[in-house]
Amino acid sequence: MERGGFASEQDASEALERALERLRRERGCGSALTLRELVNEYLAQHDGEPETIEKLRWLLTKPVKAFGARRLPELRSQEIAAWRMTIPPGHRFEATQALRQVLARAVAWGMIDINPAKQGVDNPQRRRTEKRPFESWAELAAVAAELGLAMGRW
Numbered sequence: 001m002e003r004g005g006f007a008s009e010q011d012a013s014e015a016l017e018r019a020l021e022r023l024r025r026e027r028g029c030g031s032a033l034t035l036r037e038l039v040n041e042y043l044a045q046h047d048g049e050p051e052t053i054e055k056l057r058w059l060l061t062k063p064v065k066a067f068g069a070r071r072l073p074e075l076r077s078q079e080i081a082a083w084r085m086t087i088p089p090g091h092r093f094e095a096t097q098a099l100r101q102v103l104a105r106a107v108a109w110g111m112i113d114i115n116p117a118k119q120g121v122d123n124p125q126r127r128r129t130e131k132r133p134f135e136s137w138a139e140l141a142a143v144a145a146e147l148g149l150a151m152g153r154w
Contacts, residue, residue: 072106
């Protein structure tokens with residue numbers, strides 16, 4: 001039975017807690033988690049392959065090192081944008097995506113209203129350099145002909 005627009009008492013209680021937390025944040029007395037605490041909670045609940053969780057844990061060490069002690073409402077987009085430029089290009093996109101993923105969960109959980117790693121933080125994928133394994137089409141044709149002979153022309 002639905003009461004007050006909520007399917008259950010627990011749904012109503014969670015909505016109330018989110019609203020109270022929002023008010024606490026607005027008044028500067030929020031009890032929001034630090035980024036380090038959020039990352040730990042997120043990884044503990046992440047439903048993925050062990051290898052995936054380990055890679056995510058490794059990627060998240062980068063933002064936690066920089067911002068781990070900060071409370072979530074204190075994270076600023078411009079600081080995150082500057083931080084991501086300190087990450088080596090080979091990991092910059094993935095590390096930023098991992099941070100975005102965790103902060104998206106904080107938004108979904110009602111801990112913050114916007115994702116500061118997404119709003120105003122560009123995260124273009126690294127350009128891949130073109131690889132040319134053959135010097136010319138003629139060289140490719142020669143290899144294909146050789147393979148055709150070796151494979152009995154399929």
